[in-house]
Amino acid sequence: MHRMSLEEAEVLAKAVLNAQGFNQEQTQALSQAVIAGQRDECHSHGLYRLLNCVKTLAAGKVVANAQPEVHDHAPGIVRVDAKGGFSQLAFEAGLPILTAKAREQGIAALAINHCVHFSALWVEIEAITDQGLVALACNPSHAWVAPAGGNRPLLGTNPLAFGWPRPNGQPPFIFDFATSAIARGDIELHHRENKPIPEGWGIDRLGQHSQNPADVLDGALLTFGGHKGSALSIMIELIAGPLIGDLTSAESLAYDDGAGASPYHGELILAMDPERFLGSTLEDYMARAEDLFSSIIAQGARLPSQRRYTARQRTQKEGISIPESLYQELSRLARL
Structure with a gap:
């Protein structure tokens, strides 16, 4: 090391x-x-x-000098065209308007289009909770995951992330997980290190369960929780694909055309202002949220x-x- x-x-x-x-x-x-x-x-x-x-x-699948374009699309919606660049700079460009709209409307959406994506969503979620806002984010990826009951890749790893701000300098409550059994990057790391993967992460090209990371990378990942993870993954395909005028995971993979590049698609981010929702009762209900967190920890469980x-x-x-x-x-x- x-x-x-x-x-x-x-x-x-x-x-x-x-x-x-x-x-x-x-x-x-x-x-x-x-x-x-x-x-x-x-x-x-x-x-x-x-x-x-x-x-x-x-591979020519990302624009190295892309300059995102921000569009104030509607009272509760801001759109950012990433212009074929990675999503990070596009998110930074849209965040100030998203924050302002959430404070004004109570809830607002940021749609990032034409972006290349590789990163964890919790980085963006934490930038929103730092503003005292509740956040939700999701995006498709490449078609690497078989739907429940299927045996061929059709869905993306399709992460879902959520963040809740906490008082007194405490770190926010954040979760960020793929709707696949594991992120594809973890299987890639197992492959680089020549380590087997756990049962249930994926299947080979013949649809058989495999612990060989190379076979799964050539076959398909599985969703977590069977049909439940599959349904969530399909929801993400819809609300962060067609709803915002962007690609599904299958369309992203077709665009890649064998290049092996990072996925090209859109991203949907929601921001909600607790103060706008709660007004004078804000402190009371935020304290109730803290009671919930304390009760979880008191059982010996850990927060995400x-x-x-x-x-x-x-x-x-x-x-x-x-x-x-x-x-x-x-x-x-x-x-x-």
Whole structure:
């Protein structure tokens, strides 16, 4: 393993992106996303994802100097055309208007179109909860997942994320999970490390359950929870695809045309203002939410994201570790 500080990791990430041709705005947004993943020990969405960024650019499937266009579409809707760039910069462009609309209307939506996507949604969710707002986000991906009862990939990993702000400087309540049994990036990491995957993550090309990550990457992932995860995944296909005028996961994969690039599609983000909903009763009902969280912890259960926040405190002091092979690969890309 190769150890480095978060500052050193950020320098490396920016060096890779700059050397490969991304402009300063895209580089800044992308590096923040991968460093956030590495900082919180979400390894499949950390520095490893730089390899996907570079591969996607080399395949001609992302615009390295894209400048997002923001459209004030309706009283409760802001649209951002990512212009074929990665989603991070488009999100940053739309966030101020989304926040303002949510405070005015009580609820508002941000639709990002024509974006390339690779990152965890909790990074965006946390940016919204930092504003004291409740957040929900979802997006399709590539058709890598078989629907419940099916045996061929049709749905995306289709993540769903939610965030609830908490008082007194406490970290927000956030969950972010794929509607597949596991994120595809985790299977890719198992494949890189020549490790078998657990039963139930996926099937091979013949529709048979497999613990070989290569066979599953060539076959299909499965949804979590059988038909329930499948239904949620289909919902995400609809509300973050046709509803916002963008691609489904099958259409994203067809657009990729075998390039093996990151998915190209849209993203739907909702922001809700508790103060607008609750008015003078805000403190009372936010306190009730805290009672719920306390009751969960009192049973010995942990809240989603607690592991991430613990990892964040540790890595901010101690730095991070990545496989030496990954460090060498990134160093070559950075031309160090």
